[in-house]
Amino acid sequence: MRRYDRKKLPLKAFEKLELALMPTRHESTIITNISIKSEKIHDFLKENDVKIFAFVLYACLKTVNEFPVLKRFVLNSQLYEHKNISVSTVMKRDKTVAGDSTLAKLKFDPEDGLQDVQAKLNQATQQTRSGAGIEADKLIEGFGKMPTWMFKLAIKIMMRLDSWDLLPNSIIDDDPFHATAVIANLGGIDGFSVLHHLYNWGTASMFLTFGRLQDDGSLDVTFSVDERISEGMVLFKALAYFTAIMEHPYDHV
Template identity: 25%
Template sequence: MGKKRPDGVYIDNINPYTKIMPHIMPHRYDAMNWCKVEVSCDGIDRFIAEQHKLGKRYSYYNVVMAALVRTFAMRPSLNRFVMNRKIYQHNDITASFAVKKILKDNSEDTTVKVHFKGDETIDEVSKQMEEVIAANTGVKAYNSVDDTAKMLTNAPHFMIKLVVKLLNWLDHHNMLPASLIETSPFHNSFFITFMKSIHGDYLYHHCYDFGTTSMFIGMGREKETPVVENGEVKVGKVLTLGVVCDERFCDGLYYVNSMRLIKKLLMNPEQLLEPIDLAQYSSVNGIAKEGDKKRKLKKNKKDKKNKKDAKNVATDAETETQAAATTVIKDEE
């Protein structure tokens, strides 16, 4: 029931204002902010066409997912979550999204998770997406999420209510097993819904209070819309993302600059062809990894020992001085 979790590391050196925010807003739905990211499709269309000539096929979904993974890697403070009023840093970048097994109203859907380190290229991100989608489409495709949901919903309603309450309690007290966290689609860095795939518009989707989802992106279909370029109004194709995020661990400036980075990457997808050096990017406003914690504890113990030794030396010196003074007084007598 401590601060250690399988999916994240507790941040123990965050500033006081940020640290108190989860106590003021204990629920994720208390702290949701909405923003809209509009991006010209010219750069994406040009990039897809150029790569197609080279024998590589990328879609809008690949470009958007790669841009989001890159943004979370370059802006690591986004990759945080609040659990039981404590702020944690995710161990990796985990994306969840829903997959329709067959594109029909009455067909089943499922939710999948993909893990990233953050330095992946668009090619690596695309391959991971293709593999997980291929494994989870088709009438007979079932994964651990489907099996767990089926097993749980076969129980009476009162039992479902009790089990969900128990899981939530275990999660809040860092006792939820790693296997269940891995199965849960609600434990992730961000959740994305590809509304474009069903010809839908962007939307603002709430962040689930269960789990660790701290950002939800609703990707809509591109539209022909009036845009201003060089002081002139013309019709251009625009892609819109509806973003809902938890405000408790990042300030407004950090979020705004992160949205700008997403837009920059989507307008210049060529940057996603090369990997990045993760060592160049660090979180702001506190970060504590397990190794750092151990070193910190060891340093604190060493500092305490040094202070104790210094105090002992000072005490011995004071005793010797007092003894010498007593001797001098006796000699004078």
């Protein structure tokens, strides 16, 4: 079965050794926290009529475009690269504390601008809160009806199929963890950025959390990254690029 979402990459000798020593995404996670400080960000968001979440997504999109290695992921000791860019995020079905949450998967084009990102975020939010549901919900609810033993068995089978490039495209399309990255806007619930693990299921090599944008323009962001996708120098340059976009918005939009 042709995997339209990924392409296999050649491995160097050191990369083969690294993947053999660290076979899972969970044990390969490195985590770093960065503190954004921008005196102009509030004015910028107001002038462009966008939310901080959309701007963080836009900064991520620009960074991935500049550093394509961030689209990489590892399955079954093999290095791949996503052909497309998608980001999954937790969304509340309503604004109450007790309200249910779901994972929405947003798909982006490399040339998407800030307004495009905000529009796609608005669309996902409206769909989530309209009661119409999203494809990820239908997928999860379907598996949720299984007995626990059957559910665990199904997950093991699907993980094996995925590692063999045999997982159906329909599941890859709908599953929120088959994405470039997962982002949690914890500031939306008055929270703060946290250190988060990566999931062995799926293809997301990055998990990003951020807290509430403060009145002085400061924002804490935490990145969890699979260190096997690239050497450290490239990852640090990518973080510096992301920080520059966030701190100097007028120069990058």
